[in-house]
Each structure stands twice: as structure tokens, then as C-alpha cells.
Amino acid sequence: MLPRFFRSSKRSFKSLSEQEILALAIASEEDDARIYLAYADQLKAAYPASAKVFEDMAEVEDTHRKSLIELHRQRFGERIPLIRREHVNGFYERKPDWLRANLSLEAMRQETEAMEEQAYRFYVEAAKQTSDASTRQLLGDLALAEQGHEDIAKMLGDKHTPEDVKHAEDETARRQFVLTYVQPGLAGLMDGSVSTLAPIFAAAFATQDTWQTFLVGLSASVGAGISMGFTEAAHDDGKISGRGSPIKRGLACGVMTALGGLGHALPYLIPQFWTATITAAVIVFFELWAIAFIQNRYMETPFLRAAFQVVVGGGLVLAAGILIGNG
Numbered sequence: 001m002l003p004r005f006f007r008s009s010k011r012s013f014k015s016l017s018e019q020e021i022l023a024l025a026i027a028s029e030e031d032d033a034r035i036y037l038a039y040a041d042q043l044k045a046a047y048p049a050s051a052k053v054f055e056d057m058a059e060v061e062d063t064h065r066k067s068l069i070e071l072h073r074q075r076f077g078e079r080i081p082l083i084r085r086e087h088v089n090g091f092y093e094r095k096p097d098w099l100r101a102n103l104s105l106e107a108m109r110q111e112t113e114a115m116e117e118q119a120y121r122f123y124v125e126a127a128k129q130t131s132d133a134s135t136r137q138l139l140g141d142l143a144l145a146e147q148g149h150e151d152i153a154k155m156l157g158d159k160h161t162p163e164d165v166k167h168a169e170d171e172t173a174r175r176q177f178v179l180t181y182v183q184p185g186l187a188g189l190m191d192g193s194v195s196t197l198a199p200i201f202a203a204a205f206a207t208q209d210t211w212q213t214f215l216v217g218l219s220a221s222v223g224a225g226i227s228m229g230f231t232e233a234a235h236d237d238g239k240i241s242g243r244g245s246p247i248k249r250g251l252a253c254g255v256m257t258a259l260g261g262l263g264h265a266l267p268y269l270i271p272q273f274w275t276a277t278i279t280a281a282v283i284v285f286f287e288l289w290a291i292a293f294i295q296n297r298y299m300e301t302p303f304l305r306a307a308f309q310v311v312v313g314g315g316l317v318l319a320a321g322i323l324i325g326n327g
Contacts, residue, residue: 010086010087010088010089011083011087011088011089012088012089013088013089013125013129014129016083016088016129018075018129018130018131018132018135019072019075019076019081020081020083021126021129021130021139022068022071022072022075022076022080022135023072023080023081023082023083024083024084024085024088024126025068025122025123025126025139025142026065026068026069026072026080027083027084027085028084028085028119028122029061029062029064029065029068030061030065031084031085031094032061032094032115032119033058033059033061033062033065034058035094035115036054036055036057036058036061036112037054037055037058039051039054039108039112040052040054040055040058042103043105043108046176047105050105050108054108054112057112060145064142064145067138067142068138068142071134071135071138074134075132075134075135094115104177116146117146119146120143120146123139123140123142123143123146124143126139127139127140127143176244178298178299179243179244180243180244180245180248180249180252181248181249181252182294182298182299183243183299184232184249184250184252184253184256185252185253185255185256186256186291186294186295186298186299187228187232187253188225188228188229188232188252188253188254188255188256188257188258188260189256189257189259189260189287189290189291189294190260190291190310191224191228191257191260192221192224192225192228192256192257192258192259192260192261192262193260193261193263193264193284193287193288193291193314194260194288194310194313194314194317195224195261195317196217196220196221196224196260196261196264196265197264197284197314197317198317198320198324199216199217199220200213200216200217200220200261200264200265200268200280201277201280201322202322202324203216203217204268204273204276204277204280205322205326206324206326208273209273210268210269210270210271210272210273210276211268211269213265213268213276214265214266214268214269216265217261217262217264217265217266217268218262218265220261220265221257221258221259221260221261221262221265222258222261224257224258224261225254225255225257225258225259225261226254227257228253228254228257229250229251229253229254229255229257230250230254231253232246232249232250232252232253232254233246233247233249233250233253234246234250260287263283263284263287264280264281264283264284264287265280267279267280267283268280284314287314288307288310288311288314289307289310289311291310292307292309292310292311295310
């Protein structure tokens with residue numbers, strides 16, 4: 001009973017016959033070619049040169065597939081067994097399309113390098129399990145080809161994406177990252193960090209009760225996060241502005257808004273009022289400088305100007321909250 005319970009539904013690699021190894025290699029080459037074509041389709045609009053690189057790599061994979069099918073036809077006939085990488089224990093896996101749809105250009109390049117390295121290891125191990133000379137030779141040749149795919153990818157990249165084109169594509173990717181994540185996230189962080197200063201410190205000095213202050217801060221932060229997130233997602237669908245998915249922007253804005261407020265609300269979990277207040281004030285200082293750094297790093301705002309705007313604005317809101325609380 002126990003052996004049946006723990007038995008894997010996958011085959012071990014060493015249990016595969018030579019025909020099954022060939023069938024597995026054919027299916028793997030087909031999958032990889034489809035993945036490269038999917039990358040090309042995703043990149044065609046914004047990065048046509050890189051899309052061409054992936055189209056050419058798909059052609060290389062298709063050439064490998066045809067060689068494997070011809071060998072299978074010679075040795076075993078027309079009927080190819082249905083066996084895929086997910087049927088084999090320990091075999092390298094590929095992510096489904098819906099997990100690849102949002103990969104950045106650089107992530108696609110890194111994923112491609114990993115795919116070729118995994119394919120190389122597969123062909124090396126497959127060649128060890130075959131006794132037929134022609135099969136062993138083809139698998140060995142394919143192993144060398146996969147090992148050389150990094151050079152092929154570089155060569156194709158040099159052909160289709162020279163340095164100036166690659167630089168332009170990287171700038172486009174960076175701009176899209178800023179528009180989709182950094183800009184709404186920064187707006188949320190500024191709103192959460194600055195707008196919640198007044199209610200939190202007003203509640204702190206008015207009640208002198210750290211728990212009540214924490215509840216005010218928690219409700220203000222979460223409420224602001226929800227409000228900012230929905231506002232960001234609803235006011236622009238990204239189709240005309242090119243700012244990307246409204247859901248991604250809304251999440252970035254909402255989460256950073258909530259975190260900005262919670263940063264100086266959480267210290268009021270400390271029971272001692274002045275210890276909690278001083279800790280919150282120190283955290284506010286770091287929050288404001290973090291905002292200035294992000295503005296300088298991604299929005300190209302001069303650091304001193306960004307720091308002056310954020311620190312002065314935050315200081316005024318903080319002072320207003322303390323004055324109202326003491327009033």
C-alpha cells in the first residue's frame with residue numbers, strides 16, 4: 001500500500017528506451033521553438049530587432065526537430081510516442097505561457113540562456129543512454145549545438161540588434177518599467193508617507209495613547225492605499241498613454257501608499273509614547289529621503305531639489321499634525 005502511495009506518476013530518465021529519448025527530444029525542440037516564437041510575438045511591436053533574434057532561434061530549434069524526426073523515421077518508423085518533459089522525473093521544465101507573458105526583455109534573454117544550458121545537459125545525458133552509433137552521434141552533435149547557442153544568440157543579436165539598437169530597446173524597457181511601476185509607486189509612497197503624517201501625529205499628541213494612534217494610522221494607511229490603488233487603475237487604461245496595465249499600476253500605487261503610511265504608524269505599537277513618537281519621526285526622515293532618492297534615480301530630478309521639496313513639504317504636514325494635536 002505504501003509503495004503505491006509514494007510511487008511517482010513520472011518515469012525515471014534512465015528507464016526510457018532509445019525511441020522514447022528521441023521522442024522526448026523532438027517534443028522538447030518543438031516546445032522551445034514555440035517559446036521563442038511566443039517571445040518574438042510579444043516583442044514585435046516594441047522591440048522588432050530582438051523579436052527577429054528569437055524568430056531566428058526558433059528556426060534553429062526547428063532544424064534540430066527535423067533532424068530528430070528523420071532519425072526516428074529511419075530507426076523506428078513514422079509513429080512517434082507521446083512523451084514530454086513533464087512526463088519524466090527530474091527532467092527540466094518550462095513555464096507555461098501565462099507565466100511568461102509579462103517577462104521583461106532582459107528576463108527573456110536570461111531565460112533563453114537557461115533553456116539552452118538545460119537542453120545541452122539533456123543531450124549529454126541522452127547520448128550516454130544510447131548504443132546506436134547514428135543516434136549517439138546526432139545527440140552529441142545537438143549537445144554541442146545547444147552549448148553553442150549562446151554564441152549563436154550573441155551572433156544573431158549582433159546581426160539584428162547592434163549596440164545602438166540594443167541601447168534603444170533597453171531604454172524603451174526602462175521607460176516602460178518607470179511608467180508602469182516606479183511612477184505610480186512613487187506617487188503612492190509620497191501620498192502614503194506625507195498625507196498620513198498629519199492624522200497620525202495629531203492623534204498621537206491629542207490622545208497620548210499609542211494604541212489609539214496606531215489604529216488611526218492603520219486605518220488611514222489602508223484606506224489611502226485602497227483609494228489610491230483604485231484611482232490609479234481607473235483613471236487610465238494605459239492604451240493611449242502607454243503606461244502599461246492598469247492593474248499593475250494600481251497594485252504598485254496602492255501597496256506603496258499603504259506601506260508609506262504604515263512606516264510611521266507601526267512604531268506606535270510601542271507602549272511608551274515618547275519612544276514610539278521619536279521612532280516614528282526617525283522613520284519619517286528615512287521615508288522622505290527614500291522618496292528623494294527614487295525621484296533622483298528614476299525620474300532624473302536633481303537630488304537637492306527633490307530633497308528640498310519632499311523634506312519641506314513633509315515637515316509642514318508634520319508640523320500641522322503636531323499643532324492640531326496639541327490644540
